[in-house]
Amino acid sequence: MKVGVVTFPGTLDDVDAARAVRLGGNDAIPLWHGDHDLKGVDAVVLPGGFSYGDYLRCGAISRFSPVMAEVIEAAQKGMPVLGICNGFQILVESHLLPGGLLRNDHLKFVCRDQKLRIENASTPWTSAYAQGQEIVVPLKNGEGQYVADAETIARLEGEGRVVARYLEVNPNGSINDIAGICNERGNVVGLMPHPEHGVEELTGSGTDGLGFFSSLVEQAFA
Amino acid sequence: MPRVVVDVMPKPEILDPQGKAVLGALPRLGLTGISDVRQGKRFELEVAEVTDELLAEIEKIADTFLANTVIENYVVRVEQ
Numbered sequence: 001m002k003v004g005v006v007t008f009p010g011t012l013d014d015v016d017a018a019r020a021v022r023l024g025g026n027d028a029i030p031l032w033h034g035d036h037d038l039k040g041v042d043a044v045v046l047p048g049g050f051s052y053g054d055y056l057r058c059g060a061i062s063r064f065s066p067v068m069a070e071v072i073e074a075a076q077k078g079m080p081v082l083g084i085c086n087g088f089q090i091l092v093e094s095h096l097l098p099g100g101l102l103r104n105d106h107l108k109f110v111c112r113d114q115k116l117r118i119e120n121a122s123t124p125w126t127s128a129y130a131q132g133q134e135i136v137v138p139l140k141n142g143e144g145q146y147v148a149d150a151e152t153i154a155r156l157e158g159e160g161r162v163v164a165r166y167l168e169v170n171p172n173g174s175i176n177d178i179a180g181i182c183n184e185r186g187n188v189v190g191l192m193p194h195p196e197h198g199v200e201e202l203t204g205s206g207t208d209g210l211g212f213f214s215s216l217v218e219q220a221f222a
Numbered sequence: 223m224p225r226v227v228v229d230v231m232p233k234p235e236i237l238d239p240q241g242k243a244v245l246g247a248l249p250r251l252g253l254t255g256i257s258d259v260r261q262g263k264r265f266e267l268e269v270a271e272v273t274d275e276l277l278a279e280i281e282k283i284a285d286t287f288l289a290n291t292v293i294e295n296y297v298v299r300v301e302q
Binding site: 056057060064092093098099100102103104105106107145147148149173 | 235236237239240243287288290292293
């Protein structure tokens with residue numbers, strides 16, 4: 001499958017994300033924030049970083065970039081979209097995912113190898129994992145505290161839309177230890193930790209993150 | 223020239239870690255008796271003329287862009 005990886009001004013993790021896409025068995029297609037078309041991709045990754053310098057709010061300006069108009073339309077039609085870290089922030093600002101992301105409750109930037117449990121292994125981005133599988137991937141964020149009103153949280157939990165949950169340590173104060181969620185259809189996934197940094201033995205915390213990028217292939221051939 | 227001000231504040235039910243950090247610093251600076259601090263943003267929009275039409279547009283921009291209404295409230299007002 002062709003997976004677009006979007007670069008905004010200030011994006012950091014687009015190169016790692018593209019590499020992870022390739023290691024996962026897909027083609028990585030670079031997309032630029034000013035692009036008015038998605039170059040025929042089958043899925044899109046919004047990588048981490050500090051797009052537009054995090055000015056106004058993280059993801060708030062990116063959400064109105066030309067490429068996001070295309071991504072939002074495609075996502076609403078069912079195209080798989082994975083937003084990691086800043087990408088997750090862009091997805092909530094785009095209202096493709098509910099809730100918001102605030103500064104970490106302890107106010108410090110956090111960088112650690114984070115244990116997670118995959119709570120929903122039926123999305124296009126998590127189908128390579130077993131339901132309930134525990135993985136360790138790098139996590140690094142300053143504004144990763146997931147919040148939503150009680151009704152939204154109850155819906156997310158009730159509909160199985162919490163995709164990943166922090167284990168052992170809640171690194172940022174997120175409600176219910178939520179690390180990632182998906183939309184109703186399941187095609188749009190937002191994740192605060194960084195699976196794209198955990199795809200090779202040489203660097204990072206291991207290869208537990210690779211499943212996020214190989215799931216698309218498994219699904220295509222399923 | 224008139225100015226339209228948009229004040230954006232975190233919703234009351236949302237924890238404001240920055241406000242909390244400022245509150246924590248106040249006693250160290252000798253200021254006591256403050257029970258809470260909330261930190262928000264203020265936008266100053268310089269306009270040639272205030273019209274109902276323009277205010278409606280600013281209201282829309284405040285609602286979709288300047289504030290994230292999931293976590294923030296905003297107020298639009300004219301300052302002469």
